Amino acid sequence: MKRIISLLVMNEPGVLNRITNLFSKRNYNIESISVGLSEHDGMSRITCVVHVESEQISEQITKQLNKQIDIIKVTDITEQSVVARELALIKVQSSPQSRNEIYSLIEPFRASVIDVSKDSMVIQITGESEKIEAFVELIKPYGIKELARTGTTAFPRGTQRQSNQKTNFSIV
C-alpha cells in the first residue's frame, strides 16, 4: 500500500542523506521524495511517498524517522484529508498536424504549454499523481522525448472530516 509521510526537519547538512540512508538500510521502497523550505525558519518540509506491505512496516518507518535527531515531526498523512500535488514537465514530439490534437488533450487536464519548438513542445501539468499518470498515458502515443516529475508534496487540509471515515461498501 502507498503511504504519504510528511516530515518537518532541521535544515542541517546531511539530513536528506540520513533519511535516504534509513530507507535503504531498512529496505523500504521510496516512490518519491520532495524537499523544500517550510514556513519555519531553518526547517524544511519533506514529503515521502513509500510503498509498504503492511501497517506494521509503515509504523516502523514512522518510528525510525522519528528517532532521527534532526527530524522534528513525522506525520503519516495517508489517512487524513490532504492536498497533494505533483508537477511534471513533459517534452512531447509535435508536428503542425498533431499540435492541435495535443492542445485538445491539454485543456481538460488544465495543463499548459510552456515552450514550443519546431518539432516539440513542453507541457507543464500539476495535480495528484494519478492525474499526471493518466495524462502521461494519453500523451505517450505522440512520443515523449523527456519527462521530469517532482514527486508528491502534500499536507493536511485545513478542515478534516470529523471521523476517519474508512468507507465500507456493501454489496447488498
Add this chain to the structure above:
Amino acid sequence: MVREAALTELKAETETVTGADLLMAALEEENVEVVFGYPGGAVLPIYDKIYDAKFLHVLPRHEQGGIHAAEGYARISGKPGVVIATSGPGATNIVTGLADAMMDSLPIVAFTGQVATGVIGSDAFQEADILGITTPITKYNMQIRNLEDIPRIIKEAFYIATSGRPGPVLIDIPKDIAASITKQPEAQEIHLPGYQPTLKPNFLQIRKLAEAVSKAKKPVILAGAGVLHAKAAAELLAYVEQQEVPVVHTLLGLGGFPADHSLFLGMGGMHGCYTANMALSQCDLLINIGARFDDRLTGNLVHFAPHATVAHIDIDPAEIGKNVPTLIPIVADAKEALTALLTHMEEKPDQAEWIAQLRTWQEKHPYHYDKDSPNLKPQQVVEMLHVKTNGEAIVTTDVGQHQMWAAQYYQFKNADRWVTSGGLGTMGFGLPSSIGAQLADPEACVIAMVGDAGFQMSTQEMAVIKELNLPIKIAIFNNQSLGMVRQWQDFFYQSRYSYSKIPVQPSFVKLAEAYDINGYTITNVEEAERVLDEVLHTREPVLLDFRVDSEENVFPMIAPGKGLHEMVGVKE
C-alpha cells in the same frame, strides 16, 4: 580602579582561544577522565593541547582497539567512552567500533580529524567522507563548521550519546577549525528540538500490565541490557521478589538479575538454557524489559511465545512492535517503568504450577558437558574462573564459542560486570574492551576471555596493558580453530572445515613475553587449578593459554530457522 577594570576588559577582548582549546574545555566540562586516541596529521592541533591535558590519554595500538576500549569503559562505568582518531584511515579504523556501539547501545563520543575546510571534497591526502560512511551506524554525527559552535555541539554530542537509548555520536573536526583562533565564544544552550526521549511510562499502560501480571498463570520477564543502561537492577530484583515472576536474560542483559537467585532461569536464545527457552515458548505473559527481540534470542518468530500476551518496556519506541506484536507497549526508561510498577502492583499471580514446571525443567535439563573427559573442557575453565572469582569478576569476551560458554557458565552476581559484543558479534573486541573495563574499575578483577583466533585480531593491545600495568587476566580458549565457524560447518556443511582450522599458531606465551607479560600454557585441570590459584589475584597482567578440547561444541543449540522449543543437545 577604573584603569584596572578597563584593563580586564581589554584582556577579555583580546583573550583568544583555538578550536582545540574549546574542545579541551568542553571535555573538561563533561568531566571526561579517559580518552582513547591516536594522533595523526589532521588532529595535530588537538594533540598539541592534549600534551597538557588533565585527563588520562590512552594510546591504543590500533584505533579499533581504542574504540573497543572506550566501549568497555562505557559499559562498566556508565559514562561515555571518548575516542579521538585522525582523518582518513584513522577515522575508518573506528568504523567497526561505531557499528558495534550502535548495535549494543553504548554511549561513545568519537572525534575524528578532517582535512581543512578549503580542501574538503578534493580527495585531499587522508580525506574520507566519514560522515557519509558513519551515518547509518551512529546515533548522530556532524561536522563542525563554525569554531564558535564547538562548545554547544560537544555538549549536544554528550547529551545525545548518553540520554534516551544510548549510542555512538561522531564529531568531525576539520584541521583548520581546530587550529584557528577566536574570541572566547558566548555560551550557547543545547538546541535539539527534534530529540526528546520519553522517560516516564504511561500510567494507563502500567496499570494494564499490573492487571495482566495478576491474572497470568505462566508469566516470565525477559530482561535485556536496557535494565543495565537504566541502572535498574535493584528495581528489577524488588519487583521480581514482590511478584515472584521468573526472569530470563538476554545475552547482553546478563548480570541485571543475580544468577544465583531462585527465580533466575538463565539466558535465552540460540545457545540459551532449556528452561529459559521453554519458559519463553510456553509463557502466557511475556514482559520484555529493555531487550530488542533480536533474532538470536527469538529464533523463528512464528514459534516465538505463541501463547503469550506480550508487554514491552523500552526507551526506544521503534523497538516496540518491530519484531513481535505487542499488546502492552510501554515507552519508558526501565528504572522509571519498574518504579511505577512497584507502586501499582496488584495481587501476586497464581503460578505455583508454573514454578513447579520450571523447577522440573531446571533439574532435568541443566547445561552439561563431559566432565570425565581427559581433555581440558572449555566449560570447565569458565566454571573454575567463576568459582575462583566468586562470580564477581568483570568478564569481557571476544566472539565465538568461548563467548557462549562464558555466558552460560559464568554466573554473574552483579550488574555491570559483563562486556561482550552482542549485536554485531565483533571478533577482536575482547582484549581491548578489557582495557577500558579495567580503567573504569581499577580495583576489579578483570578477565578477558578470548578465542585463539579473535585474540589475534587485537593482540597488539597487550602493549597498552603492559604500559599501564593493568592487572588483566587474558584467558585464551585455545582450540586451534575458529571454533564457532567449525561448529557450524560441523552441523550444516557436512564437517567440511573450510578455513576454520588454524593448527599453526604462534606461541602465545612467548608472544606475551615479548610484551613483558607473564604467560602460562595450561593443558589440564590440575595445572589450571594450580596456576589460577597462583596468578588470578595478583595485580599484574597475565596471559593464560588454555589448551581446550578442539572438538567441543556449544549446546544446547537452536538451528537457524527453528523455534526456541526445537533445541538440540539438551541433557536428557
